[in-house]
Amino acid sequence: MKLFLDSANLDHIKEIHGWGVLAGVTTNPSLIAKEGGDFLQTIHDICELVQGPVSAEVVAQDTAGMIREGKLLAQVHEHVVVKVPLIAAGLAATRALADEGIDVNVTLCFQPTQALLAALAGAAFISPFLGRVDDLALDGMGLIREIRDVYDNDFDLETQVLAASIRHPRHVTEAALAGADVATIPYGVFVKLLNHPQTADGNRQFLADWDTVPDKDIEAQAKAFLAAKG
Numbered sequence: 001m002k003l004f005l006d007s008a009n010l011d012h013i014k015e016i017h018g019w020g021v022l023a024g025v026t027t028n029p030s031l032i033a034k035e036g037g038d039f040l041q042t043i044h045d046i047c048e049l050v051q052g053p054v055s056a057e058v059v060a061q062d063t064a065g066m067i068r069e070g071k072l073l074a075q076v077h078e079h080v081v082v083k084v085p086l087i088a089a090g091l092a093a094t095r096a097l098a099d100e101g102i103d104v105n106v107t108l109c110f111q112p113t114q115a116l117l118a119a120l121a122g123a124a125f126i127s128p129f130l131g132r133v134d135d136l137a138l139d140g141m142g143l144i145r146e147i148r149d150v151y152d153n154d155f156d157l158e159t160q161v162l163a164a165s166i167r168h169p170r171h172v173t174e175a176a177l178a179g180a181d182v183a184t185i186p187y188g189v190f191v192k193l194l195n196h197p198q199t200a201d202g203n204r205q206f207l208a209d210w211d212t213v214p215d216k217d218i219e220a221q222a223k224a225f226l227a228a229k230g
Contacts, residue, residue, distance in 0.1 A: 001175065001176040001180055001181060001182065001183060002023035002024065002181065002182045002183075003021055003022060003023055003172075003182070003183055003184075003185060003190075004022070004023060004024040004025055004026050004053070004162070004182055004183070004184035004185065005022055005024075005025050005026075005184070005185060005186075005187065005190060006025075006026045006027075006031070006164070006166070006184040006185060006186050006187075007025065007027070007031060007186065007187050008027045008031040008032045008034065008035045008037075008042055008046070009031075009035055009187065010035075010042070010045060010046065010049070012187040013025060013046055013049060013050065014049060016187070016190055017049055017050060019194075022050060022052070023052050023053070023182070024050060024052040024053035024054060024055075024079075024081075024182070024184075025046050025050050025052075025053075025054045025055070026054075026055040026083070026105070026127075026162075026164070026184040027042075027043065027046070027054070027055060027056060027057065027083075028055075028057050028083070028107070029057055029059055040073075040076050043056045043073070043076050043077065043080060044076050044077050047076070047077035047078075047079040047080060048077070050079070051079065052079060053079060053081045053103070053105075053125075054077070054079050054080055054081060055080075055081045055082075055083040055105045055107075055125075056073045056076070056080050056081070056082065056083060057082075057083035057084070057107070058070055058073070058082065058083065058084055058093075061085075061087075061089060062089050063089040063092040063093050063096070066084055066089060066090060066093035067093050067096050067097060069082075070082040070084070070093060070097045070102060070104070071097070071100070071102070074097075074102045081103045081104065081105045081124060081125065082097055082102055082103065082104050082105070083104070083105040083106075083107050083127075084104060084105075084106055084107070085106075085107060085108050086106050086107065086108050086109050086114050086117075086118060090106060091106075091117055091118065091121045092121075094106055094118065094121040094122055094123050095121045095122050097122075098121070098122030098123070098124070099122065103124035103125075104122065104123050104124055104125070105123070105124065105125040105126075105127055105162065106118035106121070106123040106125070106126050106127065107127040107129075107164070108127070108129060109126050109127055109128040109129065109147075110128065110129060110132070110133060110143070111143070112143065112146045112147050112150050115128065115147040115150060115151075115159075115161075116150055116157075118159065119151060119154075119157040119158075119159040120157075123159045124158075124159065124160065125159065125160050125161075125162040125182065126147065126159050126160070126161060126162060127162045127163075127164040127184070128140075128143050128144060128147055128161070128162075128163065128164065129164050129165035130143060130144055130163055130164070130165055130166070130171065130175070131164075131165030131166060131167040131171065132165045133165075134167070140165070140171075141171075141174045141175070141178055144161060144163055144174075144175055144178040144179070144180050145178045145179065147161050148161055148178060148179035148180070152179075160181035160182055161179065161180045161181050161182070162180070162181065162182040162183070162184055163175035163178075163180040163182065163183040163184070164184050166183055166184065166185045166186065166189055167189070168189060168192070169189060169192050169193050171183075171189075172185060172189070172193060
């Protein structure tokens with residue numbers, strides 16, 4: 001499963017990208033507005049940094065407007081994936097954009113039938129919002145599994161399942177087990193994937209033990225050893 005960062009904050013994106021694990025980024029109007037920068041420049045800068053799929057969302061609500069905005073967004077950078085809402089106009093726009101070779105991420109998916117429609121319309125990604133489904137006291141991860149099963153039953157459907165609305169690290173584990181192709185993760189949750197108190201405590205103990213070694217310069221020892229080895 002690939003990992004995307006759900007953010008428009010360049011500092012956060014640079015940090016996670018530096019780990020060597022980031023495959024892409026998703027944004028939305030809310031995230032862009034929160035950062036307060038120029039929309040298109042921000043998208044371009046993220047694409048240049050990540051060199052992978054970066055979802056940029058249209059704001060038009062009619063098919064013609066979505067198509068116009070989508071074509072313009074696709075010209076900002078080769079890695080832009082046009083993001084559209086899962087409404088009738090969005091499906092029509094998805095088909096038109098996909099027919100022109102533009103990747104589309106269809107977002108705000110809450111049931112398998114919606115995911116099927118998006119795939120049939122040519123979506124490159126479908127974004128089921130598992131956290132929001134959980135908020136309704138329903139089974140968000142069950143939604144991921146059902147969409148996976150629907151897609152796997154039709155080999156003509158190439159749409160990737162992008163688990164969205166991730167709330168905690170367990171969601172990431174479960175999404176991977178459920179067969180999601182991608183999980184898009186908020187910065188705060190992404191950091192929690194890495195940090196664990198036992199890891200930190202163990203590392204501190206290793207370093208404390210190493211401090212008792214008389215010659216602690218591994219680089220100097222390695223160079224001397226390799227030189228002697230010839």
